Amino acid sequence: MHRQLITFEVENQVFGIDIMAIREIRAWTPTTRLPHVPSYVAGVVNLRGTVLPVVDLAARLGWRATEPTSRHVIIVTEVESQFRGLIVDSVSDIVTIPVDALQPPPATAGDSVVPFLEGLAAIEDRMVMVIDLPKLTDNAAIAAAA
DSSP states (O other): OEEEEEEEEETTEEEEEEGGGEEEEEEOOOOBOOTTSOTTEEEEEEETTEEEEEEEHHHHTTSOOOOOOTTOEEEEEEETTEEEEEEESEEEEEEEEEGGGOBOOOOOTTOSSGGGEEEEEEETTEEEEEEOHHHHTOOHHHHHHO
């Protein structure tokens, strides 16, 4: 059994998301900020008449907030019928990995990224951190932005 992942970069680190959860990849569009949302919610954009909450993935992972440019992209994901956008630095490619190639993330104290990982996969000469989208987007504040 195999899985296909879209790989992308945030802060020079390689991440992956299951391709079945991705609805589209959009060029950067400025967001409209909302009051009273967590700092990692960059705002909302209009997705063909639907309000799409956009999460700054770097900020959500506990890193410094992204200062988006025209080179950034928004990955539109769907988890449990909820659409979310993720700001990433760049999209790399589609990779196929055996299901058993996914290793559990290390249990490191104080690491803000590990709680949002499904696992790690060695692909060629790089380590890909596979995002657990339900954990990443499980937040009432994000839902309220929609």
